Amino acid sequence: MQFLVKSARPETLKTATLVVAIGEGRKLGAAARALDAASEGTLSALLKRGDLAGKPGQTLLLQGLAGVKAERILLVGCGKERELSERSYRKVAAAALAVLKTLGGSDAALTLGELMVKGRDAYAKARLLVEVLADGGYVFDRFKGDKAEAPALTRITLLAEDTDLLACERGAAHAQAIASGMAFARDLGNLPPNLCHPSFLADEAKALAKGNKALKVEVLDEKKLKELGMGAFLAVAQGSEQPPRLIVLDYKGGKKDDAPFVLVGKGITFDTGGISLKPGLGMDEMKYDMCGAASVLGTFRALVELGLPINVVGLLACAENMPSGGATRPGDIVTTMSGQTVEILNTDAEGRLVLCDTLTYAERYKPQAVIDIATLTGACIVALGSHTSGLMGNHDGLIRQVLKAGETAADRAWQLPLFDEYQEQLDSPFADIANIGGPKAGTITAACFLSRFAKKFHWAHLDIAGTAWVSGGKDKGATGRPVPLLTQYLLDRCQ
Incomplete structure (x- = not known):
């Protein structure tokens, strides 16, 4: 159009x-x-x-x-x-x-x-x-x-009126780029998981960068993840025949020495729950568990089309969570890239495991800010429904910026508390931290888990479990959110 x-x-x-x-x-x-x-x-x-x-x-x-x-x-x-x-x-x-x-x-x-x-x-x-x-x-x-x-x-x-022409032209141009990014994210989310696996997402990232001098893509394979010591990331993928991939997108539209903004996307291309197997009803929708990564790719498409004068890094943590004889078990303890150990009490809390190592990896960029985007918890749907994304973080200024971007883009988020009291729910008698915190405040304790790996930078976490796709019925499908929010956040940083 x-x-x-x-x-x-x-x-x-x-x-x-x-x-x-x-x-x-x-x-x-x-x-x-x-x-x-x-x-x-x-x-x-x-x-x-x-x-x-x-x-x-x-x-x-x-x-x-x-x-x-x-x-x-x-x-x-x-x-x-x-x-x-x-x-x-x-x-x-x-x-x-x-x-x-x-x-x-x-x-x-x-x-x-x-x-x-x-x-x-x-x-x-x-x-x-x-x-x-x-x-x-x-x-x-x-x-x-x-x-x-x-x-x-x-x-x-x-x-439009003559006096509004330039403003309307700019609004229409921004909207077309955002809509293009949303369509890209929706396409990726709607693809079947037998086609859309970690290596496929890596190819899509490379195709996006082709012919664009400002965007470079690097794909870290299983061997490289082992060298980096990403034990939590690898634990999620070890039950699947599909190898994991950490996809790095590096967009340099700003000044050479400007620290980048980092977007981290959860890319679980199918989530069975692993050994902690999910119920069969509705499991087909677990192909949408990679919508965090899809939204980052969609935002990069918008970013490239707009040619924004900013430096942005995208980190897509992509794996498939499957049960098999080689899969991670409840009770296993893994060592993360940060050196912290994690007792895995539930293999269905896998998104935070790929994200925690990826957040540690983000430290090397000395970022201005890091935002992770993940279909992380069903508890977020219970708390906020399907209209609003959950938002938590460790820096009030960044939280305000993300909330403002959501309001401007009509793609709203809502802040939930991240008080220290919730951290105690993650205590483990055998490791530094457990990967779940019990039935109470599941969205918050998931963010508490991630916060332990985000202490060296300003960090915000978007839980998009309720907003990334529409369940059931003829309207079932990916929404493309939060591409508008993320793009607006980057637009705001260019002003």
């Missing part, structure tokens, strides 16, 4: 479909008033018949108006609020897109930028609008015999 920004009078614009917002009570905005004047009151007369009340998400398709050059007019209800909430604005955009996808025209023009949205300027409205439209066109049918028909709609123009 191509997105353009243009300044034009709506009644003079030649397009297959012109989208115009109508307020509840048949209230006309500037664009609707212009169409009404050009059509000598035809639009007002149509609305008075009561075909469209203007409630949020209502639509009415008109086959042209006299005096208006657009072939069709799509009226979309936007409610009675003077300022829409971000959620309502999304609903208006999604309702318009749902109709546009059923039409035959190859192009459309939207005047939705004239709507007022709480806390959103012209840039933020354009960006939010394009992200909704681009993400709404996502389809994953790679393995279906009957492919979805290619939509006729290939170009959308956002109408």
Whole structure:
């Protein structure tokens, strides 16, 4: 989909479909008033018949108006609020897109930028609008015999005031890069685990770097992980025939001596739970346990497309957690790269094991900050549901930055406490630390575990178990989150 920004009078614009917002009570905005004047009151007369009340998400398709050059007019209800909430604005955009996808025209023009949205300027409205439209066109049918028909709609123009053109163009460009990153992350998440394994993710990272001088990729194999002393990482992978990979992406868009920001992604390409086997029902969704790594790859795609002037390192901790005669057992003790020993009480708490060694590896970059992203705990879904990612860390300034990025990107996170009292739940009589802390506060104790390996830098942990994919039903699939949050965080660091 191509997105353009243009300044034009709506009644003079030649397009297959012109989208115009109508307020509840048949209230006309500037664009609707212009169409009404050009059509000598035809639009007002149509609305008075009561075909469209203007409630949020209502639509009415008109086959042209006299005096208006657009072939069709799509009226979309936007409610009675003077300022829409971000959620309502999304609903208006999604309702318009749902109709546009059923039409035959190859192009459309939207005047939705004239709507007022709480806390959103012209840039933020354009960006939010394009992200909704681009993400709404996502389809994953790679393995279906009957492919979805290619939509006729290939170009959308956002109408903007002259004074807002540059801001809207910037918002649309940022949105397209973020949407591209989200689509990449969704594709990786939706792939079946027999294809999407650690070596496959390594190949995808290499393909992303191909032809881009700013991005270099290095893949550390099992031999290298052993040399580094990553005993926890290797313990997760030893039950699988698929070898583990630590994938290092090094993007140098900033000054040579600028310390990088590091993104660490959990990449468990399939999680059976290992010897602590998961229940069979819904286990197919454990292919999404690599969505942390997928989101980092998606963020790097956005980063490359935007060419941001910043240094960023991505570390993807990729392995498959399988039960076998060689698999790690509950009760095993492993030595991490940091030298700390871990008693493995539950092999299904494997994400923190690959992440802890990867966090230690991150020390070599002397980073400005480290953010790890992981589908880490079901407890996070219990606590926050599927709308908000869990956030914890060891530095208040970094936490505030991540929260702000989530608000700006409409990809929110919520901070949970990381008090010292929770650390005691990880005490082990046989090792320095246990890999689980019991049934209470599971999301927090998982972060407590990781915090023991993040003492040498500012660190934040995003638990995306509830937000990385949608479970069950026809809408099942990866969401691409938190690519918008992570990209916004990096955009903020460039200012």
